[in-house]
Amino acid sequence: MATLAPATPKGDAVASDRILRAATGLFCERGYHGTSVRTLARVLRLETASLYYHFPSKQEILFAILDRTLDDLLDGLRRAVAAADGAEQRLRAAVRYHVLFHAHRRQEAFVSHSELRSLTPGHLRRVVAKRDQYEDVFRGLLTAGVRGGVFQVPDVKLTAAAILSMCTGVALWFSEGGRLAPEAIAGRYVEIIVRSVDRRGKGPRS
Amino acid sequence: MATLAPATPKGDAVASDRILRAATGLFCERGYHGTSVRTLARVLRLETASLYYHFPSKQEILFAILDRTLDDLLDGLRRAVAAADGAEQRLRAAVRYHVLFHAHRRQEAFVSHSELRSLTPGHLRRVVAKRDQYEDVFRGLLTAGVRGGVFQVPDVKLTAAAILSMCTGVALWFSEGGRLAPEAIAGRYVEIIVRSVDRRGKGPRS
DNA sequence: ATACCTATCGAACGATCGTTAGGTTACCGG
DNA sequence: CCGGTAACCTAACGATCGTTCGATAGGTAT
Numbered sequence: 001m002a003t004l005a006p007a008t009p010k011g012d013a014v015a016s017d018r019i020l021r022a023a024t025g026l027f028c029e030r031g032y033h034g035t036s037v038r039t040l041a042r043v044l045r046l047e048t049a050s051l052y053y054h055f056p057s058k059q060e061i062l063f064a065i066l067d068r069t070l071d072d073l074l075d076g077l078r079r080a081v082a083a084a085d086g087a088e089q090r091l092r093a094a095v096r097y098h099v100l101f102h103a104h105r106r107q108e109a110f111v112s113h114s115e116l117r118s119l120t121p122g123h124l125r126r127v128v129a130k131r132d133q134y135e136d137v138f139r140g141l142l143t144a145g146v147r148g149g150v151f152q153v154p155d156v157k158l159t160a161a162a163i164l165s166m167c168t169g170v171a172l173w174f175s176e177g178g179r180l181a182p183e184a185i186a187g188r189y190v191e192i193i194v195r196s197v198d199r200r201g202k203g204p205r206s
Numbered sequence: 207m208a209t210l211a212p213a214t215p216k217g218d219a220v221a222s223d224r225i226l227r228a229a230t231g232l233f234c235e236r237g238y239h240g241t242s243v244r245t246l247a248r249v250l251r252l253e254t255a256s257l258y259y260h261f262p263s264k265q266e267i268l269f270a271i272l273d274r275t276l277d278d279l280l281d282g283l284r285r286a287v288a289a290a291d292g293a294e295q296r297l298r299a300a301v302r303y304h305v306l307f308h309a310h311r312r313q314e315a316f317v318s319h320s321e322l323r324s325l326t327p328g329h330l331r332r333v334v335a336k337r338d339q340y341e342d343v344f345r346g347l348l349t350a351g352v353r354g355g356v357f358q359v360p361d362v363k364l365t366a367a368a369i370l371s372m373c374t375g376v377a378l379w380f381s382e383g384g385r386l387a388p389e390a391i392a393g394r395y396v397e398i399i400v401r402s403v404d405r406r407g408k409g410p411r412s
Numbered sequence: 413a414t415a416c417c418t419a420t421c422g423a424a425c426g427a428t429c430g431t432t433a434g435g436t437t438a439c440c441g442g
Numbered sequence: 443c444c445g446g447t448a449a450c451c452t453a454a455c456g457a458t459c460g461t462t463c464g465a466t467a468g469g470t471a472t
Contacts, residue, residue, distance in 0.1 A: 031239055163372075195401060196402035201401040258431070
Protein backbone atom coordinates (compact mmCIF):
# COMPACT_ATOMS: atom_id res chain seq x y z
CA MET A 1 0.00 0.00 0.00
CA ALA A 2 1.16 3.49 -0.74
CA THR A 3 2.03 5.90 2.03
CA LEU A 4 -0.75 8.30 2.95
CA ALA A 5 0.72 10.09 5.94
CA PRO A 6 2.66 13.35 5.50
CA ALA A 7 6.37 12.99 5.05
CA THR A 8 7.35 14.12 8.56
CA PRO A 9 8.77 11.10 10.37
CA LYS A 10 9.23 12.46 13.88
CA GLY A 11 6.54 13.12 16.45
CA ASP A 12 7.03 16.85 16.73
CA ALA A 13 7.66 18.55 13.46
CA VAL A 14 10.08 21.18 12.32
CA ALA A 15 8.82 24.71 12.81
CA SER A 16 7.96 25.20 9.16
CA ASP A 17 5.88 22.02 9.17
CA ARG A 18 3.97 23.20 12.21
CA ILE A 19 3.21 26.40 10.34
CA LEU A 20 2.07 24.58 7.24
CA ARG A 21 -0.20 22.30 9.22
CA ALA A 22 -1.85 25.17 11.05
CA ALA A 23 -2.15 27.17 7.85
CA THR A 24 -3.76 24.21 6.10
CA GLY A 25 -6.41 24.00 8.78
CA LEU A 26 -7.17 27.70 8.67
CA PHE A 27 -7.13 27.99 4.88
CA CYS A 28 -9.47 25.01 4.75
CA GLU A 29 -11.87 26.54 7.23
CA ARG A 30 -11.83 30.22 6.30
CA GLY A 31 -9.98 30.36 3.00
CA TYR A 32 -6.70 32.02 2.12
CA HIS A 33 -7.96 35.57 1.96
CA GLY A 34 -10.17 34.96 4.96
CA THR A 35 -7.20 34.01 7.11
CA SER A 36 -4.92 36.79 8.34
CA VAL A 37 -1.26 36.29 9.13
CA ARG A 38 -2.06 37.43 12.65
CA THR A 39 -4.66 34.73 13.09
CA LEU A 40 -2.23 32.10 11.89
CA ALA A 41 0.40 33.36 14.31
CA ARG A 42 -2.05 33.36 17.21
CA VAL A 43 -2.98 29.73 16.57
CA LEU A 44 0.71 28.85 16.63
CA ARG A 45 1.33 30.92 19.77
CA LEU A 46 3.80 33.05 17.90
CA GLU A 47 4.09 36.71 17.12
CA THR A 48 3.23 37.74 13.60
CA ALA A 49 6.77 38.74 12.73
CA SER A 50 8.12 35.30 13.66
CA LEU A 51 6.35 33.69 10.74
CA TYR A 52 8.46 35.72 8.36
CA TYR A 53 11.58 34.02 9.64
CA HIS A 54 10.31 30.75 8.19
CA PHE A 55 8.45 31.93 5.10
CA PRO A 56 9.05 35.04 3.03
CA SER A 57 5.34 35.73 2.55
CA LYS A 58 1.83 34.44 3.14
CA GLN A 59 1.66 33.51 -0.53
CA GLU A 60 4.67 31.21 -0.18
CA ILE A 61 2.94 29.39 2.65
CA LEU A 62 -0.02 28.68 0.43
CA PHE A 63 2.18 27.58 -2.42
CA ALA A 64 4.19 25.26 -0.17
CA ILE A 65 0.98 23.56 0.95
CA LEU A 66 -0.31 23.04 -2.56
CA ASP A 67 3.03 22.04 -4.02
CA ARG A 68 3.72 19.41 -1.37
CA THR A 69 0.21 18.05 -1.53
CA LEU A 70 0.28 17.71 -5.30
CA ASP A 71 3.69 16.02 -5.13
CA ASP A 72 2.48 13.47 -2.61
CA LEU A 73 -0.72 12.92 -4.55
CA LEU A 74 1.01 12.33 -7.88
CA ASP A 75 3.76 10.23 -6.38
CA GLY A 76 1.34 8.01 -4.49
CA LEU A 77 -0.89 7.57 -7.50
CA ARG A 78 1.98 6.36 -9.65
CA ARG A 79 3.01 3.91 -6.98
CA ALA A 80 -0.52 2.58 -6.59
CA VAL A 81 -1.01 2.15 -10.31
CA ALA A 82 2.38 0.51 -10.83
CA ALA A 83 1.55 -2.09 -8.19
CA ALA A 84 -1.53 -3.31 -10.08
CA ASP A 85 -1.90 -5.40 -13.24
CA GLY A 86 -4.45 -5.04 -16.00
CA ALA A 87 -6.58 -2.08 -16.95
CA GLU A 88 -9.41 -2.71 -14.52
CA GLN A 89 -7.19 -3.44 -11.54
CA ARG A 90 -5.13 -0.36 -12.31
CA LEU A 91 -8.22 1.82 -12.42
CA ARG A 92 -9.43 0.29 -9.19
CA ALA A 93 -6.10 1.01 -7.53
CA ALA A 94 -6.08 4.59 -8.80
CA VAL A 95 -9.60 5.36 -7.65
CA ARG A 96 -8.99 3.71 -4.31
CA TYR A 97 -5.82 5.69 -3.76
CA HIS A 98 -7.44 8.96 -4.77
CA VAL A 99 -10.36 8.48 -2.40
CA LEU A 100 -8.18 7.37 0.50
CA PHE A 101 -5.92 10.38 0.02
CA HIS A 102 -8.85 12.77 0.00
CA ALA A 103 -10.24 11.19 3.17
CA HIS A 104 -7.02 10.89 5.15
CA ARG A 105 -5.55 14.18 4.08
CA ARG A 106 -8.81 15.98 3.69
CA GLN A 107 -7.72 19.49 4.59
CA GLU A 108 -4.68 19.58 2.32
CA ALA A 109 -6.70 18.13 -0.53
CA PHE A 110 -9.50 20.59 0.00
CA VAL A 111 -7.18 23.59 0.08
CA SER A 112 -5.36 22.35 -3.00
CA HIS A 113 -8.60 22.48 -4.94
CA SER A 114 -10.29 25.51 -3.43
CA GLU A 115 -7.36 27.93 -3.29
CA LEU A 116 -5.93 27.57 -6.75
CA ARG A 117 -7.36 30.98 -7.54
CA SER A 118 -5.43 32.56 -4.68
CA LEU A 119 -2.09 31.63 -6.21
CA THR A 120 0.18 34.07 -7.98
CA PRO A 121 0.20 33.41 -11.76
CA GLY A 122 3.65 31.86 -11.62
CA HIS A 123 2.77 29.57 -8.75
CA LEU A 124 -0.54 28.70 -10.36
CA ARG A 125 1.21 27.60 -13.52
CA ARG A 126 3.42 25.16 -11.64
CA VAL A 127 0.58 23.70 -9.61
CA VAL A 128 -1.74 23.33 -12.57
CA ALA A 129 1.00 21.57 -14.49
CA LYS A 130 1.18 18.92 -11.78
CA ARG A 131 -2.58 18.61 -11.61
CA ASP A 132 -2.65 18.03 -15.36
CA GLN A 133 -0.09 15.26 -15.02
CA TYR A 134 -2.33 13.70 -12.40
CA GLU A 135 -5.36 13.85 -14.66
CA ASP A 136 -3.31 12.41 -17.51
CA VAL A 137 -2.70 9.27 -15.47
CA PHE A 138 -6.44 8.67 -15.25
CA ARG A 139 -6.92 9.38 -18.92
CA GLY A 140 -4.19 6.91 -19.70
CA LEU A 141 -5.85 4.24 -17.60
CA LEU A 142 -9.17 4.73 -19.35
CA THR A 143 -7.59 4.75 -22.80
CA ALA A 144 -5.70 1.55 -22.05
CA GLY A 145 -8.89 -0.12 -20.91
CA VAL A 146 -10.74 0.96 -24.03
CA ARG A 147 -7.94 -0.28 -26.31
CA GLY A 148 -7.89 -3.57 -24.43
CA GLY A 149 -11.63 -3.99 -24.87
CA VAL A 150 -12.27 -3.96 -21.13
CA PHE A 151 -13.87 -0.52 -20.88
CA GLN A 152 -16.51 1.19 -22.94
CA VAL A 153 -15.95 4.92 -22.64
CA PRO A 154 -17.23 7.23 -25.39
CA ASP A 155 -15.26 10.26 -24.22
CA VAL A 156 -12.11 9.62 -22.21
CA LYS A 157 -11.39 13.24 -21.31
CA LEU A 158 -14.89 13.88 -20.08
CA THR A 159 -15.07 10.63 -18.16
CA ALA A 160 -11.75 11.27 -16.46
CA ALA A 161 -12.94 14.69 -15.38
CA ALA A 162 -16.19 13.21 -14.11
CA ILE A 163 -14.45 10.49 -12.14
CA LEU A 164 -12.02 12.90 -10.56
CA SER A 165 -14.75 15.37 -9.63
CA MET A 166 -16.67 12.61 -7.96
CA CYS A 167 -13.74 11.29 -5.94
CA THR A 168 -12.40 14.70 -5.04
CA GLY A 169 -15.79 15.51 -3.60
CA VAL A 170 -15.01 13.15 -0.74
CA ALA A 171 -12.81 15.88 0.72
CA LEU A 172 -15.88 18.11 0.98
CA TRP A 173 -17.91 15.94 3.29
CA PHE A 174 -15.68 13.29 4.80
CA SER A 175 -15.59 13.25 8.59
CA GLU A 176 -13.27 11.10 10.63
CA GLY A 177 -15.87 9.93 13.05
CA GLY A 178 -18.51 9.49 10.37
CA ARG A 179 -20.61 6.51 9.42
CA LEU A 180 -18.16 5.15 6.87
CA ALA A 181 -14.46 4.50 7.20
CA PRO A 182 -12.18 5.65 4.35
CA GLU A 183 -11.65 2.10 3.14
CA ALA A 184 -15.39 1.50 2.95
CA ILE A 185 -15.94 4.69 1.01
CA ALA A 186 -13.11 3.88 -1.36
CA GLY A 187 -14.60 0.44 -1.98
CA ARG A 188 -17.98 1.89 -2.86
CA TYR A 189 -16.49 4.47 -5.17
CA VAL A 190 -14.43 1.86 -6.95
CA GLU A 191 -17.54 -0.17 -7.64
CA ILE A 192 -19.53 2.82 -8.84
CA ILE A 193 -16.82 3.86 -11.24
CA VAL A 194 -15.92 0.43 -12.56
CA ARG A 195 -19.59 -0.20 -13.26
CA SER A 196 -19.88 3.00 -15.23
CA VAL A 197 -16.96 2.26 -17.54
CA ASP A 198 -17.40 -1.50 -17.87
CA ARG A 199 -17.82 -2.86 -21.35
CA ARG A 200 -20.78 -4.98 -20.33
CA GLY A 201 -22.88 -2.03 -19.22
CA LYS A 202 -26.10 -0.99 -20.87
CA GLY A 203 -25.86 0.91 -24.14
CA PRO A 204 -26.51 4.65 -24.68
CA ARG A 205 -30.17 4.03 -25.54
CA SER A 206 -31.41 1.72 -22.82
CA MET B 207 -37.90 22.11 -20.44
CA ALA B 208 -37.23 23.99 -17.23
CA THR B 209 -36.02 27.56 -17.28
CA LEU B 210 -32.28 27.94 -16.92
CA ALA B 211 -31.84 31.67 -17.43
CA PRO B 212 -31.90 34.08 -14.48
CA ALA B 213 -35.26 35.53 -13.64
CA THR B 214 -34.63 39.00 -15.08
CA PRO B 215 -36.91 39.45 -18.06
CA LYS B 216 -35.73 42.79 -19.42
CA GLY B 217 -32.56 43.47 -21.33
CA ASP B 218 -31.04 45.84 -18.81
CA ALA B 219 -31.54 44.74 -15.29
CA VAL B 220 -32.55 46.47 -12.10
CA ALA B 221 -29.63 47.99 -10.24
CA SER B 222 -29.55 45.31 -7.58
CA ASP B 223 -29.44 42.61 -10.24
CA ARG B 224 -26.53 44.32 -11.93
CA ILE B 225 -24.72 44.32 -8.62
CA LEU B 226 -25.44 40.67 -8.00
CA ARG B 227 -24.22 39.70 -11.44
CA ALA B 228 -20.97 41.59 -11.10
CA ALA B 229 -20.46 40.28 -7.58
CA THR B 230 -21.04 36.73 -8.77
CA GLY B 231 -18.31 37.10 -11.35
CA LEU B 232 -15.84 38.57 -8.90
CA PHE B 233 -16.62 36.14 -6.08
CA CYS B 234 -16.22 33.31 -8.57
CA GLU B 235 -12.87 34.58 -9.77
CA ARG B 236 -11.25 35.86 -6.58
CA GLY B 237 -13.48 34.62 -3.80
CA TYR B 238 -15.58 36.57 -1.33
CA HIS B 239 -12.78 37.66 0.96
CA GLY B 240 -10.54 38.25 -2.04
CA THR B 241 -13.00 40.76 -3.49
CA SER B 242 -13.22 44.20 -1.93
CA VAL B 243 -16.31 46.34 -2.01
CA ARG B 244 -14.24 48.97 -3.81
CA THR B 245 -13.33 46.51 -6.56
CA LEU B 246 -16.97 45.57 -7.00
CA ALA B 247 -17.95 49.23 -7.21
CA ARG B 248 -15.23 49.96 -9.77
CA VAL B 249 -16.44 47.15 -12.02
CA LEU B 250 -19.93 48.61 -11.85
CA ARG B 251 -18.66 52.15 -12.47
CA LEU B 252 -20.09 53.22 -9.16
CA GLU B 253 -18.67 54.75 -6.03
CA THR B 254 -18.25 52.44 -3.10
CA ALA B 255 -20.91 54.10 -0.99
CA SER B 256 -23.53 53.70 -3.69
CA LEU B 257 -23.57 49.96 -3.20
CA TYR B 258 -24.87 50.48 0.30
CA TYR B 259 -27.99 52.08 -1.07
CA HIS B 260 -28.96 48.72 -2.60
CA PHE B 261 -27.53 46.29 -0.05
CA PRO B 262 -26.93 46.80 3.67
CA SER B 263 -23.63 44.93 3.64
CA LYS B 264 -21.22 42.87 1.58
CA GLN B 265 -22.39 39.78 3.42
CA GLU B 266 -25.96 40.35 2.28
CA ILE B 267 -24.80 40.47 -1.31
CA LEU B 268 -23.21 37.07 -0.93
CA PHE B 269 -26.27 35.67 0.76
CA ALA B 270 -28.57 37.03 -1.93
CA ILE B 271 -26.51 35.27 -4.60
CA LEU B 272 -26.54 31.94 -2.82
CA ASP B 273 -30.16 32.13 -1.75
CA ARG B 274 -31.44 32.95 -5.22
CA THR B 275 -29.26 30.33 -6.85
CA LEU B 276 -30.36 27.62 -4.47
CA ASP B 277 -34.00 28.59 -4.97
CA ASP B 278 -33.71 28.39 -8.73
CA LEU B 279 -31.80 25.14 -8.51
CA LEU B 280 -34.30 23.44 -6.24
CA ASP B 281 -37.30 24.78 -8.09
CA GLY B 282 -35.98 23.68 -11.47
CA LEU B 283 -35.06 20.26 -10.21
CA ARG B 284 -38.55 19.62 -8.89
CA ARG B 285 -40.03 20.74 -12.19
CA ALA B 286 -37.69 18.50 -14.18
CA VAL B 287 -38.38 15.47 -12.02
CA ALA B 288 -42.12 16.00 -12.03
CA ALA B 289 -42.15 16.04 -15.83
CA ALA B 290 -40.66 12.53 -16.07
CA ASP B 291 -42.14 9.11 -15.43
CA GLY B 292 -40.50 6.10 -13.86
CA ALA B 293 -37.44 5.87 -11.65
CA GLU B 294 -34.85 5.78 -14.41
CA GLN B 295 -36.38 8.58 -16.45
CA ARG B 296 -36.71 10.69 -13.33
CA LEU B 297 -33.05 10.18 -12.45
CA ARG B 298 -32.07 10.99 -16.02
CA ALA B 299 -34.07 14.20 -15.88
CA ALA B 300 -32.57 15.18 -12.54
CA VAL B 301 -28.99 14.58 -13.62
CA ARG B 302 -29.55 16.34 -16.90
CA TYR B 303 -31.05 19.35 -15.20
CA HIS B 304 -28.28 19.52 -12.63
CA VAL B 305 -25.56 19.40 -15.26
CA LEU B 306 -27.26 21.95 -17.50
CA PHE B 307 -27.71 24.32 -14.60
CA HIS B 308 -24.07 24.05 -13.62
CA ALA B 309 -22.99 24.70 -17.18
CA HIS B 310 -25.35 27.55 -18.03
CA ARG B 311 -25.14 29.27 -14.67
CA ARG B 312 -21.61 28.24 -13.94
CA GLN B 313 -20.51 31.22 -11.87
CA GLU B 314 -23.50 31.28 -9.57
CA ALA B 315 -23.26 27.53 -9.04
CA PHE B 316 -19.54 27.74 -8.35
CA VAL B 317 -19.92 30.54 -5.83
CA SER B 318 -22.79 28.72 -4.16
CA HIS B 319 -20.51 25.81 -3.44
CA SER B 320 -17.20 27.54 -2.77
CA GLU B 321 -18.35 30.37 -0.56
CA LEU B 322 -20.55 28.55 1.92
CA ARG B 323 -17.81 29.05 4.47
CA SER B 324 -17.94 32.82 4.03
CA LEU B 325 -21.54 32.98 5.19
CA THR B 326 -22.62 34.20 8.60
CA PRO B 327 -23.84 31.27 10.76
CA GLY B 328 -27.45 32.31 10.39
CA HIS B 329 -27.22 32.65 6.64
CA LEU B 330 -25.29 29.41 6.39
CA ARG B 331 -28.02 27.55 8.19
CA ARG B 332 -30.67 28.72 5.75
CA VAL B 333 -28.58 27.91 2.68
CA VAL B 334 -27.52 24.49 3.94
CA ALA B 335 -31.14 23.65 4.67
CA LYS B 336 -32.01 24.24 1.03
CA ARG B 337 -29.01 22.28 -0.16
CA ASP B 338 -30.10 19.37 2.00
CA GLN B 339 -33.55 19.48 0.45
CA TYR B 340 -31.90 19.33 -2.93
CA GLU B 341 -29.83 16.31 -1.98
CA ASP B 342 -32.91 14.65 -0.55
CA VAL B 343 -34.54 14.73 -3.96
CA PHE B 344 -31.70 12.67 -5.39
CA ARG B 345 -31.78 10.26 -2.47
CA GLY B 346 -35.48 9.82 -3.01
CA LEU B 347 -34.97 9.06 -6.68
CA LEU B 348 -32.38 6.42 -5.91
CA THR B 349 -34.47 4.86 -3.17
CA ALA B 350 -37.50 4.70 -5.45
CA GLY B 351 -35.44 2.99 -8.11
CA VAL B 352 -34.08 0.45 -5.65
CA ARG B 353 -37.55 -0.32 -4.31
CA GLY B 354 -38.83 -0.70 -7.84
CA GLY B 355 -36.05 -3.13 -8.70
CA VAL B 356 -34.64 -0.86 -11.40
CA PHE B 357 -31.50 0.26 -9.57
CA GLN B 358 -28.93 -1.62 -7.58
CA VAL B 359 -27.43 0.81 -5.06
CA PRO B 360 -25.84 -0.57 -1.90
CA ASP B 361 -25.64 2.82 -0.14
CA VAL B 362 -28.11 5.48 -1.25
CA LYS B 363 -26.66 8.34 0.80
CA LEU B 364 -23.14 7.73 -0.42
CA THR B 365 -24.21 7.28 -4.02
CA ALA B 366 -26.24 10.48 -3.98
CA ALA B 367 -23.25 12.39 -2.65
CA ALA B 368 -21.02 10.83 -5.28
CA ILE B 369 -23.41 11.67 -8.11
CA LEU B 370 -23.83 15.25 -6.98
CA SER B 371 -20.09 15.77 -6.55
CA MET B 372 -19.53 14.51 -10.03
CA CYS B 373 -22.14 16.71 -11.66
CA THR B 374 -21.31 19.77 -9.62
CA GLY B 375 -17.75 19.44 -10.83
CA VAL B 376 -18.94 20.60 -14.25
CA ALA B 377 -19.03 24.14 -12.86
CA LEU B 378 -15.29 23.91 -12.22
CA TRP B 379 -14.16 23.32 -15.77
CA PHE B 380 -17.03 24.14 -18.12
CA SER B 381 -16.24 26.76 -20.73
CA GLU B 382 -18.80 28.25 -23.07
CA GLY B 383 -16.67 27.98 -26.15
CA GLY B 384 -15.32 24.58 -25.24
CA ARG B 385 -15.32 21.30 -27.10
CA LEU B 386 -18.63 20.11 -25.71
CA ALA B 387 -21.97 21.87 -25.54
CA PRO B 388 -23.92 21.68 -22.28
CA GLU B 389 -26.45 19.28 -23.76
CA ALA B 390 -23.69 16.93 -24.90
CA ILE B 391 -22.06 16.96 -21.48
CA ALA B 392 -25.38 16.35 -19.77
CA GLY B 393 -26.03 13.41 -22.05
CA ARG B 394 -22.69 11.82 -21.22
CA TYR B 395 -23.17 12.33 -17.52
CA VAL B 396 -26.61 10.79 -17.62
CA GLU B 397 -25.21 7.67 -19.26
CA ILE B 398 -22.32 7.39 -16.83
CA ILE B 399 -24.60 7.66 -13.84
CA VAL B 400 -27.40 5.44 -15.10
CA ARG B 401 -24.86 2.76 -15.90
CA SER B 402 -23.43 2.90 -12.40
CA VAL B 403 -26.76 2.42 -10.67
CA ASP B 404 -28.38 0.04 -13.14
CA ARG B 405 -29.56 -3.29 -11.79
CA ARG B 406 -27.92 -5.16 -14.65
CA GLY B 407 -24.41 -3.93 -13.86
CA LYS B 408 -21.59 -6.21 -12.77
CA GLY B 409 -21.59 -7.36 -9.14
CA PRO B 410 -19.26 -6.13 -6.39
CA ARG B 411 -16.75 -8.92 -7.10
CA SER B 412 -16.32 -8.89 -10.86
C1' DA C 413 35.09 35.07 26.87
C1' DT C 414 34.04 36.10 22.12
C1' DA C 415 31.73 35.63 17.93
C1' DC C 416 28.10 33.82 15.58
C1' DC C 417 23.66 31.81 14.35
C1' DT C 418 18.84 30.53 15.14
C1' DA C 419 14.45 31.76 16.58
C1' DT C 420 11.77 34.80 18.50
C1' DC C 421 9.96 39.39 19.96
C1' DG C 422 7.75 44.48 20.29
C1' DA C 423 6.59 48.15 17.52
C1' DA C 424 5.50 50.23 13.69
C1' DC C 425 5.01 51.17 8.40
C1' DG C 426 1.71 52.50 4.61
C1' DA C 427 -2.13 50.45 2.39
C1' DT C 428 -6.51 48.78 2.24
C1' DC C 429 -10.61 47.02 4.50
C1' DG C 430 -16.09 47.42 5.33
C1' DT C 431 -18.95 50.91 6.52
C1' DT C 432 -21.17 55.51 7.44
C1' DA C 433 -22.57 60.50 7.48
C1' DG C 434 -24.14 63.97 4.93
C1' DG C 435 -24.56 66.43 0.63
C1' DT C 436 -25.88 66.64 -4.56
C1' DT C 437 -28.29 65.54 -8.79
C1' DA C 438 -32.26 64.17 -11.60
C1' DC C 439 -36.68 63.08 -12.23
C1' DC C 440 -41.83 62.93 -11.19
C1' DG C 441 -46.54 63.92 -9.51
C1' DG C 442 -49.14 67.90 -8.16
C1' DC D 443 -42.76 75.81 -10.01
C1' DC D 444 -42.38 72.98 -5.95
C1' DG D 445 -41.73 69.08 -2.61
C1' DG D 446 -40.23 64.55 -2.41
C1' DT D 447 -37.83 60.66 -3.31
C1' DA D 448 -34.55 57.52 -5.69
C1' DA D 449 -29.87 57.10 -6.89
C1' DC D 450 -25.72 58.58 -6.59
C1' DC D 451 -21.75 61.28 -4.79
C1' DT D 452 -17.43 63.08 -1.68
C1' DA D 453 -15.10 62.36 2.34
C1' DA D 454 -13.85 60.16 6.05
C1' DC D 455 -14.16 56.81 10.14
C1' DG D 456 -11.66 53.17 12.94
C1' DA D 457 -10.00 48.63 12.17
C1' DT D 458 -7.23 45.43 10.12
C1' DC D 459 -4.21 43.97 6.43
C1' DG D 460 0.73 42.00 4.89
C1' DT D 461 5.14 43.17 5.83
C1' DT D 462 9.53 45.17 7.84
C1' DC D 463 12.89 46.95 11.22
C1' DG D 464 15.80 46.51 14.93
C1' DA D 465 16.53 44.32 19.23
C1' DT D 466 17.08 40.22 22.22
C1' DA D 467 17.53 35.67 24.33
C1' DG D 468 19.71 31.17 24.12
C1' DG D 469 22.77 27.85 22.22
C1' DT D 470 27.19 26.38 19.91
C1' DA D 471 31.71 26.68 18.16
C1' DT D 472 36.15 28.84 18.51
